[in-house]
Structure formats: C-alpha cells, structure tokens
Amino acid sequence: MGVGLGASRRCYLEQTYALPRTRGEVLVSETRKTLTSEQITALHDGLVIPAHPLALDENRKLDVRHQRALTRYYIASGAGGIAVGVHSTQFEIRDPGIRLFEPVLRLAAEEVDNAGLQKPFIRVAGVCGPTEQALEEAEIAAALGYDAVLLSMGGLTDWSETEILKRAQTIAEFMPVIGFYLQPSVGGRIFSFDFWRAFADIPNVVAIKIAPFNRYQTIDVVRAVCYSVRRDDIALYTGNDDNIVNDLLTTYRFIVEGVEVEKRIVGGLLGHWAVWTRKAVELLERIKQCRRNSLLDAEWLTLNAQITDSNAAIFDPVHQYAGCIPGIHEVLRRQGLLQGTWCLKAEETLSSGQAEEITRVCQDYPHLNDDEFVQSRLQEWLAET
Structure with a gap:
C-alpha cells in the first residue's frame, strides 16, 4: 500500500550515509542495465529461483553434461529464474587455479537461451x-x-556500512542488484536497520534476499524497506531456508509517518529450492492462491515444520552447516541429476549421520519430493546436444 513521501524520508541514503547520487560517467543511462517491465512484474508477483549447484565428476572437474541437466531441470520445473555463481555453486569457482566462474555462468545462460521460454x-x-x-x-x-546480480556482502568484515553501501551503489549503476542478508554462521554479518533503509534507497536495487535465519533481523529488513522512498520498487525474497512457508504467508504491517504500510516476502531465492524444485513451484502457487483468498489453514504451519525438518537434514545445521552443499548434492545424486556429492574442497563432504537423516525425511515426507517428475524427464535432460 503506497503513501505519500514526507520530506523527512526523502534522500535518506544521502542524509544518513552521505553517499553521492552520481558516480561520474558510469551513471549515464545508456550504460545501466535494467530489468524489462515483464521481468519486474514477474519478480514482484513472486518467483521460485533455485540457487544453482555445481556438477563435478570424481576428479572434481566440471561435469558439463550434468551441469546442463540441472539447468534444464530447473527450467522444466517451472522456476522463474536461476541464481548461478552463488554459495550453492561454491565460491571456489573463482579461485585462480579453478577459474570456473565464467564457464558455469555460460553453460546456464546457454540452456536458458536454448529453452526458448515464452515467459x-x-x-x-x-x-x-x-x-x-x-x-x-x-x-x-x-x-x-x-539480468541481475546477487550481491554478497560476505568477506568484508573490516568494511564499514558506509563503504559497503558505496560498493552496492557502484554495482547498481551498472546492472540491477539483489541485496543479500546472509546469516553470520556461514560468513555473513549483522547490519543495522539504517543500513537496510539506505540500501533500499539505491536506484536499481530491485530485490533483497533475506537470509539471516533470524526473525528479528528478517523484520528489520522488511521494516527498513517500508521506510524507504523506493519500497514499491523492491521485491522481497526469502532466503530463510528454516522458515520458508511462514515467510511467504506473512503480511508485514508497519506504521510509517502515521500511515499503515504493508509488505510481503513474495518469492524465494533458496538453496533448498535447488532440490525438489517442481514441488517448490507448486508450493508457491498454492501460497499465492491462499493470499488471494485470505484463507489460512492451520495445516500450513505443519507444512512449514515439515519443510524445515527436511532442510535440517539437507543443510546440516547440527554441524554448523558443514554438510550444506554436499547435502544438496546427495538429494540430486539420488535422483540421478548428479553423479556424486563431490565439492571443489575435498574436505567438504556429508557429515556423520547426514545421509541417514536425508533418508528419514524422504521417507517421512514423500509429498515434498519430485522424484516421479525427475524420473519421467531425466534422460531427456541428460541427453547430449
């Protein structure tokens, strides 16, 4: 719900952090990439955006066949986008001795082009x-x-909030930015309400992935965006794999300058949605229908707990997420979408008891997996082209 902007809310980015609104010639409109109107509409309606894993062979080399198959799987599942080069793709793809950042991005882009999507x-x-x-x-x-970048703020522990905002502004002057609030336990840090309010004010920030795995900090981001002059321009996406359904069902409501403002988390950009993606697409559509009908059955709370339990098996929080990426790989391996659980770091493997936990949740919650869908199309996705 939009309201008029009071003078006290204008240019909060500049008032609080003294950031320039321009940066030389980089701000020339011809050089800034933006989303199309159709993409903006879809982004705000809510999309399933899986965090794309990295397919490796037993020698820890890129497995092109299975890498392509994964992208084909996400497209066929009905995902509205993919995120490549993110945590689930393994940050080590950037290492000088590995140099897989460009090849992996290229493979995914080629598959999207080849799909000839009409949406x-x-x-x-x-x-x-x-x-x-x-x-x-x-x-x-x-x-x-x-079309956009997911801007990680990890690894910048000695940077001030002002410096991180300037960095975000520089990137946004070049192409659309999706902000990323990453939980501290896997390399993120805590940011203030004022930081997120200023971040939301940056032109060409189109969305924020909220993934602190913490309810207080999640509310901080939503409230900060509601206070921004650009609140209607920014789509909120959950990255809280531990609370997916509740995030997507909640209407956040705040009083801004005496006026009630509402905001929803409309979709997800999730590592958890790298598996069982067809079911994730069906889930989000059901949630959208529930929003339209304003009917909320208590069974949604049960489903949220089941998905969170499944995520615990896959993401391995009991071992501080040490088996997070191998856990994703294990689910995909069992479906035939990967050959193994290998990661670029040899020591990154399934934790003790994790495989058994994955077996348990697969047995306990068969309605959450898309095994039948995958088996019906697997050979098609694995076909060489």
Whole structure:
C-alpha cells in the first residue's frame, strides 16, 4: 500500500550515509542495465529461483553434461529464474587455479537461451568480493546475458556500512542488484536497520534476499524497506531456508509517518529450492492462491515444520552447516541429476549421520519430493546436444 513521501524520508541514503547520487560517467543511462517491465512484474508477483549447484565428476572437474541437466531441470520445473555463481555453486569457482566462474555462468545462460521460454525468466549471477572484483564479475555476467546480480556482502568484515553501501551503489549503476542478508554462521554479518533503509534507497536495487535465519533481523529488513522512498520498487525474497512457508504467508504491517504500510516476502531465492524444485513451484502457487483468498489453514504451519525438518537434514545445521552443499548434492545424486556429492574442497563432504537423516525425511515426507517428475524427464535432460 503506497503513501505519500514526507520530506523527512526523502534522500535518506544521502542524509544518513552521505553517499553521492552520481558516480561520474558510469551513471549515464545508456550504460545501466535494467530489468524489462515483464521481468519486474514477474519478480514482484513472486518467483521460485533455485540457487544453482555445481556438477563435478570424481576428479572434481566440471561435469558439463550434468551441469546442463540441472539447468534444464530447473527450467522444466517451472522456476522463474536461476541464481548461478552463488554459495550453492561454491565460491571456489573463482579461485585462480579453478577459474570456473565464467564457464558455469555460460553453460546456464546457454540452456536458458536454448529453452526458448515464452515467459519472463530472470538470470541472476552471484558476485562477491571488493568493489573491483564484484564489478568485474558483474561485467562478465552482463556479457553473458544475465539480468541481475546477487550481491554478497560476505568477506568484508573490516568494511564499514558506509563503504559497503558505496560498493552496492557502484554495482547498481551498472546492472540491477539483489541485496543479500546472509546469516553470520556461514560468513555473513549483522547490519543495522539504517543500513537496510539506505540500501533500499539505491536506484536499481530491485530485490533483497533475506537470509539471516533470524526473525528479528528478517523484520528489520522488511521494516527498513517500508521506510524507504523506493519500497514499491523492491521485491522481497526469502532466503530463510528454516522458515520458508511462514515467510511467504506473512503480511508485514508497519506504521510509517502515521500511515499503515504493508509488505510481503513474495518469492524465494533458496538453496533448498535447488532440490525438489517442481514441488517448490507448486508450493508457491498454492501460497499465492491462499493470499488471494485470505484463507489460512492451520495445516500450513505443519507444512512449514515439515519443510524445515527436511532442510535440517539437507543443510546440516547440527554441524554448523558443514554438510550444506554436499547435502544438496546427495538429494540430486539420488535422483540421478548428479553423479556424486563431490565439492571443489575435498574436505567438504556429508557429515556423520547426514545421509541417514536425508533418508528419514524422504521417507517421512514423500509429498515434498519430485522424484516421479525427475524420473519421467531425466534422460531427456541428460541427453547430449
């Protein structure tokens, strides 16, 4: 629900953090990439955007066949986008001795092009590191046809909030930015309400992935966006794999300058949705119908707990998420979408008891998996082209 903007809310970005609204010639409109109107509409309606894993063979080399198959699976499942080069793709793809960032982004982009989709689809590239590195990665992504970047703020522990905002502004001057609030336990940090309010004010920030795995910090981001002059321009996406359904069903309501403002988390950009993606698409559609009908059955709370229990088996929080990526791989391996659970770091393997936990949740919640769908199309996705 939009309201008029009071003078006290204008240019909060500049007032609080003294950030410039321009940065030389980079701000020339011809050089800034933006989303199409159709993509913006789809983004705000809510999309399933899986965080794309990395397929490796037993020698820890890129498995092109299965990498392509994964992208085909996400497209066929009805996902509204993919996020490549993110945590689930393994940050080590950027290492000088590995150099898989560009090849992996290219493979996914080719499969999206080959699919000939008739609906909006958003290609998201993860970018990270200091400003120069993040901008270089954004340039690679843009050249490959990516639509937006998921801007990681991990690894910048000695940067001030002002410096991180300036970095975000620089990237947004080049292409659309999706902000990323990452939980501290896997390399993120806590940001203030004022930071997120200023972040939301940055032109060409199109969405924020909220993934602190913490209810207080989740509310901080939603409330901050509601206070921003750009609140209607920003789509909120859950990255809270531990609370997916509740995030998507909640209407957040705040009083801003005496006026009631509402905001929803409309979709998800999730590592959990890298598996059982067809069911995730069906889930989001059911949630949208529930929103339209304003009917909320208590069974939704049970379903949220079941999905969270499944995520615990896959993401391995009992071992501080050490088996998170191998857990995703194990589910995909069992379906035939990957050959194994190998990661670029040899020590990154399933934790003790994790495989048994994955078996348990698969048996306890068979309605959450899409095994039948995968088996009906697997050979098609694995076909060489």
